[in-house]
Amino acid sequence: MAQARKRRLAAGAARGTVNHELAYLRHGFKLMLKARDISTIPAVIELLQGENVLKGFIAPGEFDILAENIPDVEVRDLVAFLYTQGWRSGERKNLEWSEVDLKNNMIRLPAEKSKSKKPRNLPIIGALLEIIDRRSAARRLDCPYVFHRNGKKIASFRKAFKAAAAAAKAPGLCRTI
Numbered sequence: 001m002a003q004a005r006k007r008r009l010a011a012g013a014a015r016g017t018v019n020h021e022l023a024y025l026r027h028g029f030k031l032m033l034k035a036r037d038i039s040t041i042p043a044v045i046e047l048l049q050g051e052n053v054l055k056g057f058i059a060p061g062e063f064d065i066l067a068e069n070i071p072d073v074e075v076r077d078l079v080a081f082l083y084t085q086g087w088r089s090g091e092r093k094n095l096e097w098s099e100v101d102l103k104n105n106m107i108r109l110p111a112e113k114s115k116s117k118k119p120r121n122l123p124i125i126g127a128l129l130e131i132i133d134r135r136s137a138a139r140r141l142d143c144p145y146v147f148h149r150n151g152k153k154i155a156s157f158r159k160a161f162k163a164a165a166a167a168a169k170a171p172g173l174c175r176t177i
Contacts, residue, residue, distance in 0.1 A: 005048060019047045062170065069164035074138070075157045077131050078147045079164075084127045088115055093153060096144040100124075100132065107132075 008018045022045055029041040058066065063083055070076040082092055099108050105124040111117050124132050135146050143151040 002046075009048075015048050022047050058170065062168070066164050066168045066170060069167040070160055072149070072160055073134070074147065074149050074154060075160045077134055078154060078157060079161060080127065081131050081147070084131070085122060092147060093145075093155070095146045097139065097146060098144065100146060102132075102136070105129070 005018055005022070008021070009015070013021075026041075026045040029038070029045070032038045033041050067076055067080055067083075070079060078092060081087070082089065094113050095107070095109075099110065099113075100106075101108060102124075107122040107124060109120045109122065111119045114120060122128070132146075139146075140148070140151045145153045147154050
């Protein structure tokens with residue numbers, strides 16, 4: 001098992017990827033044991049220690065400099081939303097106006113769109129209120145998404161983010177998205 005882990009890492013797989021693969025393997029063995037397809041499972045399938053952790057946290061002043069270097073206002077709002085709220089990029093990509101309650105100043109992320117599979121409520125206050133006001137002004141009735149570019153969901157903002165990080169002299173942030 002240790003040799004397989006080493007080969008995967010040498011092939012360029014991230015530690016987190018290898019750990020996910022090992023977890024699937026362990027789960028598969030448990031299912032086969034439960035179904036009585038096998039009589040024993042390997043004693044130990046160890047996960048790698050020191051899995052990748054989130055990086056690239058920046059102070060508000062540094063973020064302001066970064067945001068100033070994003071020329072596309074749609075992408076700037078999207079990045080500001082992610083920065084202020086700490087949401088996953090995928091959750092943001094699918095945020096629809098039907099989940100934004102402007103009357104009660106609340107965003108309601110349903111369980112099926114949450115990685116944790118638990119619904120979340122997010123009050124629209126402070127910087128988020130400004131972002132939602134700008135997005136509301138740019139809202140198109142033919143587009144359900146809060147963050148869009150010309151009526152289409154913003155699929156990727158990596159190129160704009162990398163360029164802004166380089167211009168803000170913070171190229172290390174490029175690995176965080």
